[in-house]
Amino acid sequence: RGKKAFIAGVADDNGYGWAIAKSLAAAGAEILVGTWVPALNIFETSLRRGKFDESRVLPDGSLMEITKVYPLDAVYDTPEDVPEDVKTNKRYAGSSKWTVKEVAESVKEDFGSIDILVHSLANGPEVSKPLLETSRYGYLAAISASSYSYVSLLQHFAPIMNPGGATISLTYIASERIIPGYGGGMSSAKAALESDTQVLAFEAGRKHGIRVNTISAGPLRSRAAKAIGFIDMMIDYSSENAPLQKELSAEEVGNAAAFLASPLASAITGTVLYVDNGLNAMGVGV
Ligand code: NAD
Numbered sequence: 001r002g003k004k005a006f007i008a009g010v011a012d013d014n015g016y017g018w019a020i021a022k023s024l025a026a027a028g029a030e031i032l033v034g035t036w037v038p039a040l041n042i043f044e045t046s047l048r049r050g051k052f053d054e055s056r057v058l059p060d061g062s063l064m065e066i067t068k069v070y071p072l073d074a075v076y077d078t079p080e081d082v083p084e085d086v087k088t089n090k091r092y093a094g095s096s097k098w099t100v101k102e103v104a105e106s107v108k109e110d111f112g113s114i115d116i117l118v119h120s121l122a123n124g125p126e127v128s129k130p131l132l133e134t135s136r137y138g139y140l141a142a143i144s145a146s147s148y149s150y151v152s153l154l155q156h157f158a159p160i161m162n163p164g165g166a167t168i169s170l171t172y173i174a175s176e177r178i179i180p181g182y183g184g185g186m187s188s189a190k191a192a193l194e195s196d197t198q199v200l201a202f203e204a205g206r207k208h209g210i211r212v213n214t215i216s217a218g219p220l221r222s223r224a225a226k227a228i229g230f231i232d233m234m235i236d237y238s239s240e241n242a243p244l245q246k247e248l249s250a251e252e253v254g255n256a257a258a259f260l261a262s263p264l265a266s267a268i269t270g271t272v273l274y275v276d277n278g279l280n281a282m283g284v285g286v
Contacts, residue, residue, distance in 0.1 A: 004114040005029045005261070006107060008072055008153060009121030011039035012046070013055040015222040016170050016253050017120035022056075023254030024261065025064040029116060032107060034072035036121070037098050038091045044069055070106060071098040074121060074149035075141075077156075078102075100149075104156035113160050116261045119153055119169040122146040126184030127228050139185035146189035147196065154200055154212070163209035166261040169193055170253075171214045171272065173280050181230040194272055201270030211269035213260050218248040218276030241285045243278035 005024045010017035010033040021031050035043050046052060047066065056063040073092075076082050076099040086092055097106055107114060123145035126138030150169050161167075174182040175190035194214055201212040219225065219234035239245050256275045259265055274280045 003029045003116060003261075004032065004111055005116035005118065006032045006034065006070075006114050006157065007118040007120060008034035008074060008149075009036070009119065011035050011043045012223055013052045014250075015120065015224065016217060016220060016250055017118065018055070019250030019254035020118050020120060020168075020257040021066070021254075022058065022064050023251065023258040024116065024118075026058045026060070027258045027262065029261075031064065031066050032068050032070065032111070032114070033066055034070045034074075034103060037071045037073045037095050040069070040071045040095060041091075068110065070103050071095040072100070072103050073098050074100055074153065075123075075144050076100065077152050100152045100156050104153075104160060107157070108160045113162050114157065115162050115165045117153060117157050117161065117165070117167040118257065118261075119150045119167070121149060122170075122186070122189070122224060124184040124186040124189065127186050128181075128183060130180075130183045131185065131187065134184050139188065142185035142189045143192060146186065147192040150193060151196060151200070154204060158204050158208045158210060161208060161210050164263070164266070165208075165210040166265070167204070167210060167212050168257050168260050169197065169214045171197075171216045173216055173274075173276070175216075177280075179234075182228065197272065198270045205269055211260075211265070213265075213269060213271050213273060215253060215256055215260070216272050216274045216276060216280065217253045218242070218279055220248060220250055220253070222250075237285070238277060238279050241279060241282055242276065243281065246277065248275075248277055 007017050007021050025031050078101045124142035126134050171190045171193050174187040197214045204210050225231040253275045
């Protein structure tokens with residue numbers, strides 16, 4: 001039986017979510033994605049018009065198929081949580097059933113169960129502000145979109161995951177080392193995500209027999225990273241200082257995710273796996 005994967009946080013072909021989808025598809029998984037509601041229209045249109053066809057090519061020459069794209073906004077758990085201005089916003093009004101609980105229900109209705117859950121999303125409205133200047137609103141919004149969103153996804157999807165299943169999120173070393181510029185509470189959000197990976201590994205392991213891991217990825221020129229504003233500098237810093245002096249490709253993170261999701265990793269849970277050309281191991285720059 002082929003495995004089914006739900007990947008939350010795919011809205012173009014540049015980010016880690018897309019690369020993870022491709023690696024999982026290459027390994028034979030059926031791909032479902034969750035796309036942020038405001039980005040849904042352009043993503044689906046681009047997909048339909050063939051704009052991503054070149055990046056859909058898998059190692060065997062076939063094209064990755066996305067079985068279904070679900071609208072998702074991971075900062076809302078149930079319809080009751082959605083404020084009136086969002087509900088009536090024209091970018092949201094055209095879609096329905098996009099809160100976490102409703103998406104899990106739709107996936108259950110459509111496919112019964114899944115095997116792999118990937119959280120590849122983050123948002124911090126004040127990311128370009130130093131933590132010292134971050135507002136309470138900005139900090140809590142970063143935690144809500146980037147950390148609690150994972151708790152919520154697991155809460156709602158774990159019951160429809162087959163035993164032996166795996167879940168993976170994406171984190172960044174700014175959680176444990178000082179990375180000036182990664183502000184707005186995003187460093188705090190990643191610290192929460194990593195700590196939660198351990199607690200959720202225990203709870204979901206005991207209750208559902210599934211594994212929970214996170215990948216601490218090196219810098220990639222994704223849409224989200226470009227919005228932070230220092231991505232080129234981080235990529236240069238890595239190629240100057242990391243043990244492996246090459247640019248990190250999204251595919252390398254995708255492949256590590258496919259490993260973590262596979263039976264090859266059946267005893268690995270609660271871990272942070274660094275996929276960063278080894279940069280995390282350096283104590284000083286060279
Ligand atoms: P990306 O832009 O491809 O992915 C982020 C996605 O999050 C986007 O598709 C966006 O639409 C979605 N999103 C934002 N708010 C959402 C919400 N409320 N509900 C649903 N979706 C929402 O960028 P990326 O860099 O590939 O990010 C994926 C993950 O990788 C993030 O967790 C990020 O922190 C992590 N990461 C990125 C880097 C990097 O250098 N790019 C490094 C380490 C970790």
